[in-house]
Amino acid sequence: MKSYTILISIVAALGGLLFGFDTAVIAGAIQYLKPFFQLNDAQIGLVVAAASLGCIPGALFAGRLADRFGRKKLMIVTSLLYIIAALGSGIAGSFVQLVVYRLIGGVAIGMASTLAPIYISEVAPPTFRGRLGMLQQLAIVTGILLSFISNYLIVNAHYSFLSNDNFWRYMLAAAVIPSVIFFILLLLVPESPRWLVLKNRIDEAKKVFGNIYSNAESTAQVKIVTDDIASESTPALKDVFTPRFRKVVIIGLVFASIAQLTGINIVFYYAPLIFEKTHVGGSVLYQTMLTGVVNLIFTVIAFWLIDRLGRKKLLIFGSWVMGLCMFTLAALFYLNMLQNYFVLITIFVYIGGFACTWGVVLWVYVAEIFPNKIRGTATSIAVFGNWVANSIVSLTFPIMLASCGAAVTFGVYGVINISMVLFVSRYVFETKGVPLEKIEALYTQV
Known part of the structure; x- marks a missing residue:
């Protein structure tokens, strides 16, 4: 397996890292959010659940949109939603604003949880598809662990601008850094070759397959996928x-x-x-x-x-x-x-x-x-x-x-x-x- 295939799969899986980070980071922020906004238990529950609720439409429509516009374009949209959600959550001036930005983050999580597995499965050689597909889960658990570490470091950092009143802002906004990295790296990865064949963009698909397989194998792959789907509409x-x-x-x-x-x-x-x-x-x-x-x-x-x-x-x-x-x-x-x-x-x-x-x-x-x-x-x-x-x-x-x-x-x-x-x-x-x-x-x- 070529290192190129591993690298583009890792980039796609970064959406999973943000998925794990965003779902776990709220646990450390709750104790500081509650007194700041004077939230009751129901409101705390809504803040926590907002991300999960946003995931539902994000997951439901991501695949359909990816079939129409491409896997790469939708992943780029996902990275932008992650950036908006992280920045918005960090500067939220009210409970309602915080819930809205958490919902936006949830939409991004739902999209990422659909798009990354699709993309990785479509660029991975069959022999290694399981291990490459696992990068999504590896990224998720890494994101969870990073959120625990990030929360711990923020609370224990000795800087004058940090206090009990704003710990939660930095915790939630910390996701901006990996989100921006995700966006930049996505600009460098190719579109899924199988989606390119689906859209009858055969020359582009052959070029991408050429980076994943040998030249002889890439031609064979294009023929296999073409025979399977080129004649069928979405x-x-x-x-x-x-x-x-x-x-x-x-x-x-x-x-x-x-x-x-x-x-x-x-x-x-x-x-x-x-x-x-x-x-x-x-x-x-x-x-x-x-x-x-x-x-x-x-x-x-x-x-x-x-x-x-x-x-x-x-x-x-x-x-x-x-x-x-x-x-x-x-x-x-x-x-x-x-x-x-x-x-x-x-x-x-x-x-x-x-x-x-x-x-x-x-x-x-x-x-x-x-x-x-x-x-x-x-x-x-x-x-x-x-x-x-x-x-x-x-x-x-x-x-x-x-x-x-x-x-x-x-x-x-x-x-x-x-x-x-x-x-x-x-x-x-x-x-x-x-x-x-x-x-x-x-x-x-x-």
Whole structure:
């Protein structure tokens, strides 16, 4: 694999880094936002949820627009939205302004979570597509960790212009730096060669393929993609649900949605409170940063697994690990056995289990299982389902926690994780090493 392919994939994945940064940075800013704007709990919830709400339309329309205008152009628009959201959040003069800019940031996150996997899957050689597709998840967890580090450095910096009244401004505005870098680097990457073929721009596509493959291979790639899609027009939304594509679209939608039902976000949301109760392993801030480190380490480990073991084996293994960890947490809460290192170990194993299985496979799989003709639109639908499920989990978790208690809540998520083994075993088909143009033959056999 050429270094050129790795570099352009890394640039596309930077949208994921901003995705991770923007979704995690708000956690550190809340304690300073609340007194500054005198927010009640409902308003705090809206500030936090605004990004997730913005993700829904961002994800839903990004693929369709990318099919029409190109992957690169839409990623550039995404980078500009990131810059606007970061600057606007940092200078927001009112609660309403802050929510609006958080919504804009959410639209950018939703678009990035759709566009980067599509672009990477379309420039990656089949043998390395899994590892390159994982760059999206690696970037996300890196962004989460960077947000933890950035918040810590800002609060502990000894500069006269920093105070409790403006810590949150610098925390939220810090995303401007990677956003500008993302914008500049996007100007240097090529358009997706498969999209160029779709638009009958064959000479341009051959040039891009020439930078990814050898000259002989690039000619062959153009012919393969041309035979697959050049004669087909971009589908209308209703065409995506025709009998030819309906099965794989539903599989992708359900798969992306249930990835949120693993409960990964509730573990991150609830981890600080658990850490406060354990009184082991150092400060809450230190332990929270450790979750980011564990997340990153196991995402890196997955680089050596995804194209060796395949997607399906990783998903089944991850569901068993996460299910057992959820049942363990439920038991620890039920028995009130929280003041021991076993709680920390269970949380870290759970995060590691998610990071090297569902966390990485999600973004690879939803971008590679759809035929070329519908990839943009169908990936948007799948990622849209992921963000809707994210919002539902975020909304129902505190309600379940208050009405049912932690033991029952974690027990329910344990059942869900184990049940996901059945879905993966029956409906997820292996795509390891399969050219994108051959994917359609696989799902028709499911």
